[in-house]
Amino acid sequence: METIQPLLAKAQQASVAVRTLPDAQKKALLLQLADVLVEHTSNIIAANKKDLDRMADEDPKKDRLLLTETRIRDLAGSLKDIAALPNPADVLLLERTLPNGLQVQKKSVPLGVVGVIYESRPNVTVDVAALCIRSGNGCVLRGGSDAFDTNTILVQLIQQTLKTFGVDENAVQLLPTDRNLVNELLNAVKYVDIIIPRGSEQLIEFVRANSKVPVIETGAGVCHTYIEKTADLEKGAAIVTNAKVSRPSVCNSLDTVLIDEAVAAPFLALLAPQLKQYEVEIFADEISYSLLQQLQYPYLTAAQPEDFGREFLSLKCSVKVVPGPDAALAHIRQYSSKHSEAIISNDPEISERFLNEVDAAAVYLNASTRFTDGGVFGLGAEIGISTQKLHARGPFALEKLVTEKWIIHGSGQVR
Numbered sequence: 126m127e128t129i130q131p132l133l134a135k136a137q138q139a140s141v142a143v144r145t146l147p148d149a150q151k152k153a154l155l156l157q158l159a160d161v162l163v164e165h166t167s168n169i170i171a172a173n174k175k176d177l178d179r180m181a182d183e184d185p186k187k188d189r190l191l192l193t194e195t196r197i198r199d200l201a202g203s204l205k206d207i208a209a210l211p212n213p214a215d216v217l218l219l220e221r222t223l224p225n226g227l228q229v230q231k232k233s234v235p236l237g238v239v240g241v242i243y244e245s246r247p248n249v250t251v252d253v254a255a256l257c258i259r260s261g262n263g264c265v266l267r268g269g270s271d272a273f274d275t276n277t278i279l280v281q282l283i284q285q286t287l288k289t290f291g292v293d294e295n296a297v298q299l300l301p302t303d304r305n306l307v308n309e310l311l312n313a314v315k316y317v318d319i320i321i322p323r324g325s326e327q328l329i330e331f332v333r334a335n336s337k338v339p340v341i342e343t344g345a346g347v348c349h350t351y352i353e354k355t356a357d358l359e360k361g362a363a364i365v366t367n368a369k370v371s372r373p374s375v376c377n378s379l380d381t382v383l384i385d386e387a388v389a390a391p392f393l394a395l396l397a398p399q400l401k402q403y404e405v406e407i408f409a410d411e412i413s414y415s416l417l418q419q420l421q422y423p424y425l426t427a428a429q430p431e432d433f434g435r436e437f438l439s440l441k442c443s444v445k446v447v448p449g450p451d452a453a454l455a456h457i458r459q460y461s462s463k464h465s466e467a468i469i470s471n472d473p474e475i476s477e478r479f480l481n482e483v484d485a486a487a488v489y490l491n492a493s494t495r496f497t498d499g500g501v502f503g504l505g506a507e508i509g510i511s512t513q514k515l516h517a518r519g520p521f522a523l524e525k526l527v528t529e530k531w532i533i534h535g536s537g538q539v540r
Contacts, residue, residue, distance in 0.1 A: 129306050132298050133238075133265060133316035139293035140238050140263030148212045150290060155208040155255055158286045159201035162251070165282055166197050172274040173247065180271060185439040186245040188374040190272055200251050203506040207255045210505050213527045214261045228534040233527040235261035237318035240310055241508065242267045242332060244324035247275040252506035254283050254297045260526040263296040265317065267310060269324075270302040311336040321521070323509040326436065326462075341517055343509025345436045346376030346464035348494045351453040351479070353470035354387040360491065361469040362395040368467070368493040370403045374438050376510055377465050377487075377497040381433060381443045383453045389446045390416055397422045405440045408432040412446040434460035450475050454482055461485060463512045465494040486512055486519040 146154075162169070173192040180187050219231040239262050243249045250266055257264040268276040276299055284294035300310065311320060314337050322332035326345040333340055350368060352361045368379035384392055389412060397420045400407065408428040409417055417425050432443045433456070447453045457466055467489035468479040480488050487497040487510075499507025499520035507522040517525040 135295035139295035144261040159204040172278040175274040190245040234530040244269040245271040344512030347462040350467040351383040354385040355471040356469040366399040408443040413444040465497040
């Protein structure tokens with residue numbers, strides 16, 4: 126394909142059909158789609174296997190690509206959750222009558238056509254399409270070649286369901302994976318209203334640097350947990366282990382553990398056996414390397430400067446011993462991607478300082494960073510975690526897929 130302009134033009138035209146679809150119909154459509162996904166589980170898994178077979182087993186993205194019966198049921202469940210959420214569009218935000226008699230209203234309205242560029246996560250295909258349909262938007266999806274077969278069948282099922290409800294199927298489009306066409310999408314200001322990159326830092330940087338269409342970033346997660354000297358160390362070890370191993374390939378998993386030097390030895394003595402069970406490779410600074418050597422930790426590497434500020438997305442993490450809160454905060458300021466950061470502490474003053482000073486979309490006290498998730502926060506499925514500050518920050522979900530529109534009723538007023 127030499128150009129995607131015809132596809133983008135069709136998506137823009139079809140977005141009107143979604144925008145004008147009655148709210149009850151949008152809900153019913155998503156509930157029907159949930160049933161369709163479950164009914165076609167075997168077909169989806171067969172297509173997914175084709176993608177999985179092309180990927181190396183050691184590739185950390187393989188877990189993100191994998192769809193199982195359980196994950197497909199979870200996807201169907203997320204569709205039902207989205208259907209149950211209130212419609213974020215057509216909400217009256219402000220109403221007033223001016224002295225000249227003009228009646229002024231401000232309402233929330235759909236963005237229009239949402240473009241999403243993402244990598245090996247086919248669940249994004251379903252989540253984004255459902256969120257856009259629920260909020261009255263059209264969408265164009267540019268998934269990675271790694272998930273081509275999976276994305277293809279998922280979009281086919283979505284389009285079939287749209288047709289069942291009399292909605293133009295072009296409202297949800299899967300674009301070709303040809304990299305030469307990405308720049309055309311990024312410059313399609315006539316057809317696309319917003320671009321959302323979801324994936325690696327390299328992908329996000331590329332989109333930010335090259336897009337003429339406005340961008341909402343869903344950033345990479347370089348997530349820290351700081352063990353302050355007053356922390357409950359057993360609780361801290363359990364939190365760090367959960368943040369690292371529960372699903373290491375996702376953006377809210379832990380990357381770096383910062384430990385107050387006053388509790389480094391006893392904390393690592395608790396943490397090491399837990400991480401050892403999962404064969405977590407630790408990239409340790411000089412002090413923690415020595416302590417872990419004494420504990421005979423088997424998966425140990427001396428940290429290099431580039432191991433801090435690194436998003437591992439696998440069973441790997443870095444560890445650094447710091448002299449106190451000032452050093453921990455300075456480290457996070459330098460290396461954080463502003464996604465999710467945590468402190469384990471029983472000192473109210475230090476805890477409050479951490480929560481107030483750390484510049485991130487989500488900041489935790491005595492809890493795992495793994496909770497940064499639209500579904501967990503009661504927002505339903507999400508497009509991603511936004512690490513920027515304009516329009517949306519944190520879990521970027523249904524409520525943020527709208528903009529504002531002023532509506533003015535007059536009776537002949539002129540200025």
